Structures are given as C-alpha cells and as structure tokens.
Amino acid sequence: MARRGKKKGRPISGWLVLDKPVGMGSTEAVSKIKWLFQAEKAGHAGTLDPLASGMLPIALGEATKTVPYVQDGAKVYRFTVAWGEERSTDDLEGPVTKSSDQRPAEADVLLLMPKYTGVIMQTPPQFSAIKIAGERAYDLARDGATVDIPAREVEIGRLDLIDHNADRTIFEVECGKGTYVRSLARDMGRDLGCFGHIAELRRIEVEPFTQEDFVTIAELETARFGGQGDERSDSADTVPVDFDAIDALLVDTSAALDCLPQIAISDDAATKIRLGNPVIIRGRDAPVEAEEACATARGKLVAIGAIEQGMFKPKRVFAG
Known part of the structure; x- marks a missing residue:
C-alpha cells in the first residue's frame, strides 16, 4: 500500500506583522504562525530576542521572496x-x-x-x-x-x-x-x-510596516478558532472550510516592495514575464533604466526585475 504524503499546507501568501510577546523566540513565533495559517512556507525578516517584544514581520508563501527588502529596512x-x-x-x-x-x-x-x-x-x-x-x-x-x-x-x-x-x-x-x-x-x-x-x-517599526499593522497571537487565535482559544487537537489541525477571517489579517506581499519603482503592466506582459521573458515597458513615466523594479498587473505582484534600455527583465517571479 502506497504511503500517503505529508500534507504540505495551504499556498497562502502575504505578510503577518506579529506583535511578539516577551518570552517567545522568533523561530517559535514563525512555527506558531505557520500552524495557525496552515501555510506551506513561512519565515521572518529579522530576529527578535525572546526578552524583547514587538514587531516581528513574518512572511508566508510567496512573500518569503521579499524578505531581504524588509530586513534591509529601517x-x-x-x-x-x-x-x-x-x-x-x-x-x-x-x-x-x-x-x-x-x-x-x-x-x-x-x-x-x-x-x-x-x-x-x-x-x-x-x-x-x-x-x-x-x-x-x-x-x-x-x-x-x-x-x-x-x-x-x-x-x-x-x-x-x-x-x-x-x-x-x-x-x-x-x-x-x-x-x-x-x-x-x-x-x-x-x-x-x-x-x-x-x-x-x-x-x-520595521520599514515599511508600522504599529497600525500589528496583530497579536490572541487576535489570530480568535480569527482561527472563533474565540475558542488555541485548540491543538486533531480537529483543529483539519483545514476549516473558511479561512477568510485569519487571511484578512495579512498584509499584501507587494507592501514589502514599496521601496522599488512600481511598473504597471498588461495581462499579456504578465504572462510573458511569468514565463521568464523580458517585455518592453510602455508609458510616458516609465523608467528607462533601474537596477531593481517591481512589475504589477491589476494591482497584483508579478515580478521583481531590472529595467535596461526600456526592457523589464524578470529576476524573481511571483505566482499569479
């Protein structure tokens, strides 16, 4: 009989700006958040000592590709x-x-x-x-x-x-x-x-996030369990029908890239970029050269890349 593969979790993406309590380590916090969201992948943008409290930005899914930009922030x-x-x-x-x-x-x-x-x-x-x-x-x-x-x-x-x-x-x-x-x-x-x-x-604060983005463990548990607390039982590990309440606490992945020039592209251009192909950047205000820029289509993050002689060349592509 074939062995069943271990469940990988949900392909959820975004930033969770945790208000980490004193006594909790950064790795422990990431594990907790990953479990609460049943996320495939998670990582943090800068260690915070257990004796320290406050902002620990945690990236889920595709947002882990933007961690270096938050780590470099003030x-x-x-x-x-x-x-x-x-x-x-x-x-x-x-x-x-x-x-x-x-x-x-x-x-x-x-x-x-x-x-x-x-x-x-x-x-x-x-x-x-x-x-x-x-x-x-x-x-x-x-x-x-x-x-x-x-x-x-x-x-x-x-x-x-x-x-x-x-x-x-x-x-x-x-x-x-x-x-x-x-x-x-x-x-x-x-x-x-x-x-x-x-x-x-x-x-x-961790640039670009502010205290307005803070979310506490208690708020996450309320969203996840409907006010029933941290119920670590077999039933709690079962993916619920609706994750809308907890997912609404995430900040969009693109927020980490506010420091980069933003380039709006068409759906056709987005398809080409996601296949790894360069595209011509159109528009009167589009930069001709940029070491790094962020391409979006309909407000959704498509890729980070370089602009050379009016061409956007993708370096890191994000799932649609």
Missing part, C-alpha cells in the same frame, strides 16, 4: 536602559559583570547622545549571532570563551530621550540593519562611567 525600537550594572548578555538574562554606584544626570545623557547618532562604529554583544571562525558568538560565549568581535559600521538615524530618572532612561532609536540596541546600552553606560544594560526592549 527599524524603530523603544528601550529602557537600567544604569549601575553591566551584564554578560547586555540585557536582563545574563549575570552582572560590572557595577557602579554612580548614576547619570539627564543633562549628561543628553550631552552624550549625539555621539550615538549618524554612522558609528559598534561592537556586537558577546552573546550575538555573529559568526566567528564559522561558529556563532553566543555558542562560544556560552562555553565560557571571550570572543574578539570586530567593530563595524552601523547607522543611527535618530536617538531620542523619552523619559529619565535616577536609575533608568527610556530611549527611542531609529536604526539601520545590523544595529544592536544592547550594544548601545552597554557603550553609553561605559561612557557615562556608571555601566548599563537593557531592561526592556520593544521593536515598534
């Missing part, structure tokens, strides 16, 4: 620095490694902040996913090794002071790809002579 974090202690992980998880009775005045913090805006050199935390000689830094650090991680350029668009008291300061930062907020807390604490670590961290 991010906004609201974070609290607790002064007086430096910790091995630069957050609450690790043991205290240095301490001080000194506490910074608000004026001292404000005076320091310009040093941490613009393009700066930053050393990632010992407990980070940076690879050193083929191994993750956090694996080496857990084994007790002191890792020599080279500093690298990161870009801080803005750094604002939201609130300050003797022991803690709340900041909001807009930063580029590769920035470690934990390193900001550590380095500012050292510069102020009082040490510091992250006490709270929440990601509130």
